[in-house]
């Protein structure tokens with residue numbers, strides 16, 4: 452069960468995506484495959500840093516979110532062929548199921564993401580930060596600032 456939140460700000464996300472770009476910059480990529488939707492913003496930042504203009508996407512959905520592993524590819528990354536010379540980018544690997552499914556499609560690609568949980572870590576080639584399995588990562592696009600009442604007013608006696 453998820454118990455902790457890790458809040459990621461836009462600044463932090465930008466910094467981490469730039470760091471990931473730096474890490475992979477020793478390799479030459481002809482293109483990037485962004486995993487929708489979470490991989491799209493990191494992919495845009497990395498593409499800018501690497502001056503890469505060929506961007507492909509792969510769209511994968513879970514039809515029943517209760518059943519892990521029930522995945523369906525609804526848009527294939529056809530431009531990337533078998534993945535040779537391509538960098539796959541996602542925001543997060545959690546169970547690693549998404550990463551494994553994409554790597555089956557693009558076996559020769561290099562897989563990079565910002566954050567990795569222990570179960571998904573072996574499915575990556577590069578990531579920036581490890582996050583505990585029971586931590587929920589709150590990305591800036593999923594959050595909005597809200598008023599928080601003073602502690603003494605919010606605590607019921």
Ligand SMILES: O=P(O)(O)OC[C@H]1O[C@H](OP(=O)(O)OP(=O)(O)O)[C@H](O)[C@@H]1O
Nearest residue numbers: 487488489543544545546547548549571
């Ligand atoms: O390692 P896994 O357990 O497979 O989970 C990781 C995937 O889950 C998230 O996508 P999500 O399904 O939330 O879709 P979204 O990016 O379109 O919101 C994330 O962006 C990864 O693609």
